Amino acid sequence: MWDYTDKVMDLFYNPHNMGKILPNECREEETVAVGEVGSIVCGDALRLHLKIDKRTDEILDARFQTFGCASAIASSSALTDLVRGITVDEALQITNRNIADYLEGLPQEKMHCSVMGKEALEAAIANYKGIPIRPEEEDDSPLVCTCFAVSRGKIVRLIRENHLTSAEQVTNYIKAGGGCGSCLMEIDDLLAQVDGNKKTETPRKTELTASATFPSLHPLTNLQKISLIQQVIEEEVRPILALDGGDVELYEVDGNRVQVVLKGACDSCPSVTTTLRLTIEDKLRDRLQPDRIASDLVVEAISNPIKH
Amino acid sequence: MSVPKSETPSVIYLDNNATTQVAEEAVEAMLPYLSQYYGNPSSMHTFGGRVSRKIKEARANIAALLGAEPTEIIFTSCGSEGDNAAIQAALASQPDKRHIVTTQVEHPAVLNLCKRLEKDGYTVTYLAVNRKGQLNLNELRASLTDNTALVSVMCANNETGNIFPIERIGEIVKERGILFHVDGVQAAGKIPLNMKESTVDFLVVSGHKLHAPKGTGALYVRKGVRFRPFLVGGHQERGRRGGTENVPGIIALGKAAELALEHLEEENTRVRALRSLTYVRSLRDRLEQGLLTSIPHCQLNGHQSWRLPNTTNIGFKYVEGEAILLSLDRYGICASSGSACTSGSLEPSHVLRAMGLPYSVLHGSIRLSLSRYNTSEEIERVLEVFPKIIDRLRELSPFNSDEAEWLKEQSLVNSQ
Ligand SMILES: Cc1ncc(COP(=O)(O)O)c(C=O)c1O
Numbered sequence: 028m029w030d031y032t033d034k035v036m037d038l039f040y041n042p043h044n045m046g047k048i049l050p051n052e053c054r055e056e057e058t059v060a061v062g063e064v065g066s067i068v069c070g071d072a073l074r075l076h077l078k079i080d081k082r083t084d085e086i087l088d089a090r091f092q093t094f095g096c097a098s099a100i101a102s103s104s105a106l107t108d109l110v111r112g113i114t115v116d117e118a119l120q121i122t123n124r125n126i127a128d129y130l131e132g133l134p135q136e137k138m139h140c141s142v143m144g145k146e147a148l149e150a151a152i153a154n155y156k157g158i159p160i161r162p163e164e165e166d167d168s169p170l171v172c173t174c175f176a177v178s179r180g181k182i183v184r185l186i187r188e189n190h191l192t193s194a195e196q197v198t199n200y201i202k203a204g205g206g207c208g209s210c211l212m213e214i215d216d217l218l219a220q221v222d223g224n225k226k227t228e229t230p231r232k233t234e235l236t237a238s239a240t241f242p243s244l245h246p247l248t249n250l251q252k253i254s255l256i257q258q259v260i261e262e263e264v265r266p267i268l269a270l271d272g273g274d275v276e277l278y279e280v281d282g283n284r285v286q287v288v289l290k291g292a293c294d295s296c297p298s299v300t301t302t303l304r305l306t307i308e309d310k311l312r313d314r315l316q317p318d319r320i321a322s323d324l325v326v327e328a329i330s331n332p333i334k335h
Numbered sequence: 336m337s338v339p340k341s342e343t344p345s346v347i348y349l350d351n352n353a354t355t356q357v358a359e360e361a362v363e364a365m366l367p368y369l370s371q372y373y374g375n376p377s378s379m380h381t382f383g384g385r386v387s388r389k390i391k392e393a394r395a396n397i398a399a400l401l402g403a404e405p406t407e408i409i410f411t412s413c414g415s416e417g418d419n420a421a422i423q424a425a426l427a428s429q430p431d432k433r434h435i436v437t438t439q440v441e442h443p444a445v446l447n448l449c450k451r452l453e454k455d456g457y458t459v460t461y462l463a464v465n466r467k468g469q470l471n472l473n474e475l476r477a478s479l480t481d482n483t484a485l486v487s488v489m490c491a492n493n494e495t496g497n498i499f500p501i502e503r504i505g506e507i508v509k510e511r512g513i514l515f516h517v518d519g520v521q522a523a524g525k526i527p528l529n530m531k532e533s534t535v536d537f538l539v540v541s542g543h544k545l546h547a548p549k550g551t552g553a554l555y556v557r558k559g560v561r562f563r564p565f566l567v568g569g570h571q572e573r574g575r576r577g578g579t580e581n582v583p584g585i586i587a588l589g590k591a592a593e594l595a596l597e598h599l600e601e602e603n604t605r606v607r608a609l610r611s612l613t614y615v616r617s618l619r620d621r622l623e624q625g626l627l628t629s630i631p632h633c634q635l636n637g638h639q640s641w642r643l644p645n646t647t648n649i650g651f652k653y654v655e656g657e658a659i660l661l662s663l664d665r666y667g668i669c670a671s672s673g674s675a676c677t678s679g680s681l682e683p684s685h686v687l688r689a690m691g692l693p694y695s696v697l698h699g700s701i702r703l704s705l706s707r708y709n710t711s712e713e714i715e716r717v718l719e720v721f722p723k724i725i726d727r728l729r730e731l732s733p734f735n736s737d738e739a740e741w742l743k744e745q746s747l748v749n750s751q
Pocket residue numbers: 352353412413414415416442444489491492493518520521541542543552
């Protein structure tokens with residue numbers, strides 16, 4: 028039996044935001060965008076409805092319909108929780124890992140459920156914007172896995188985004204390779220290719236991310252780590268929060284535990300806290316890659332320590 | 336998911352093709368041989384001799400269940416071992432024949448062994464089944480050649496409960512003088528078997544499917560059929576399987592076989608025939624009819640009548656099997672599914688796929704398998720909660736009675 032977290036089981040038994048949004052539920056300045064992925068053949072499918080304010084691009088409501096296992100249903104529900112109340116562009120920043128983290132983890136073999144959520148979100152936003160989100164993948168990306176209709180571009184992106192290192196992981200994340208298995212060799216080749224690129228890319232990345240990034244092969248000193256985290260928060264997190272009257276401050280770095288204090292409008296809102304925590308975590312992970320502290324980094328949002 | 340211990344007693348166990356409750360009588364019979372009587376049955380002292388007598392008794396009981404002679408029974412550790420031993424023995428005794436015939440719906444114990452043998456240079460014919468899971472006997476006849484060493488066909492299928500016409504298959508096989516192996520793991524104890532009037536050369540039994548403990552089993556080898564041990568060792572099992580006997584397991588298996596036979600034979604019942612084969616069948620039929628009539632868009636997978644009395648496999652369209660199982664689990668109801676998600680692989684059951692069932696049915700297929708320990712109260716309880724579970728999941732599903740709607744809407748969205 029799968030080792031599901033209590034959160035997965037809770038959202039499976041009591042899902043939030045199920046159903047559709049009908050056009051007649053919208054005011055004039057609002058519209059419904061729909062994203063559909065999967066099929067009955069694959070064994071899971073998700074239809075996501077977003078109600079969007081056309082003036083502000085804010086996602087006012089999100090509902091889902093899912094055919095699939097417990098983790099597919101829980102992932103869909105998690106997705107709707109994550110996107111409500113943020114803008115379309117912010118929603119595009121959500122990764123499948125955010126969905127998995129919101130569920131307090133998914134069994135490795137079920138990661139593809141979180142990927143399906145991410146894909147439905149992109150499909151809905153593409154539907155809203157009227158343009159494909161990932162044109163490069165739709166154009167000339169040949170199918171690698173015909174059993175599950177997965178393209179080369181998609182596999183490469185997933186390997187990158189989730190730092191995958193084995194074909195088994197690729198199968199867990201997008202099913203590719205889980206059918207007849209004849210594409211497994213090609214997946215291995217793609218893994219090697221991405222890995223090779225990553226190695227040659229590293230110096231370039233250092234350049235791009237300016238002063239606070241350090242050569243990745245040596246572990247960061249604590250001071251280097253703290254100043255890097257500080258930089259990410261200053262440059263990438265605070266500006267976003269400022270728009271909503273919120274703010275964040277680095278409080279403590281203890282090994283891989285990063286504690287931040289949420290302030291202003293963010294202070295008391297639990298859902299914002301989770302989203303924010305995940306966003307910071309992700310941004311930090313991206314920047315710290317491929318340093319080894321990145322993979323098990325945790326961000327904790329603590330309430331204002333001065334109050335205690 | 337962790338289930339608190341206190342919930343265990345209220346379990347409604349409908350997964351008896353996966354494994355069964357060990358009969359209390361079998362537990363009682365084995366206990367002294369776990370503690371006081373630990374002697375080795377091969378030893379030359381009364382202490383060991385006592386154990387040896389008990390094993391003899393168990394062998395006679397298993398033989399009786401199968402309609403065989405005690406000397407035709409070899410104790411094994413499980414069904415998979417029996418299948419492996421039988422197939423390898425059959426091949427080893429005819430080294431010049433390199434062709435095997437089996438079916439697409441066998442248990443992995445047979446299928447994966449055959450795949451391995453293909454790598455070793457054997458050719459294997461995997462016979463197809465029709466929508467109802469039945470073989471075409473003309474196809475079988477046509478597949479046999481002078482090079483065919485063995486035909487391996489299961490008696491009853493673990494997923495659908497379908498029964499193959501073993502004796503008609505055997506006649507065709509024997510016309511050509513070919514060895515015939517039958518995986519009887521799901522059949523033994525559920526339907527009468529009589530090796531005395533049979534064409535079967537090897538028959539495999541697994542203890543944990545008939546209320547004996549896991550890790551026990553038996554292999555019937557017809558007298559006169561050449562056999563080579565799979566597990567080479569001492570002279571145990573008359574040199575046919577090395578290794579000191581799993582004494583308590585064998586004694587429990589013997590007891591379970593004795594009980595199974597009593598429950599099979601309804602006429603001369605000393606037994607509370609209350610819990611006979613007919614009893615199990617009537618519960619299964621009540622369950623099956625109840626589900627098929629109270630829930631729309633579902634269908635029986637398998638053959639209506641050529642089937643084990645304890646098994647029903649139903650496909651519920653537009654919902655996914657794992658979601659059904661976990662919903663049932665909340666009510667303490669244990670079942671299993673052929674859906675991809677539950678198997679740990681990404682493909683649904685090879686048995687249901689071989690039957691050519693549509694994916695909408697495959698992913699939502701549920702197997703319910705009963706035993707004589709089930710009660711009609713349990714069945715009524717299942718009938719009460721099952722429709723609600725399917726309703727809830729269908730409400731969540733983007734698919735409904737008409738799949739075309741999904742496709743229609745999808746193209747609409749794309750063209751916006
Ligand atoms: C038809 C069939 N054959 C063989 C086996 C394997 O038996 P065991 O689990 O005792 O190895 C099973 C058990 O699932 C079965 O159903």
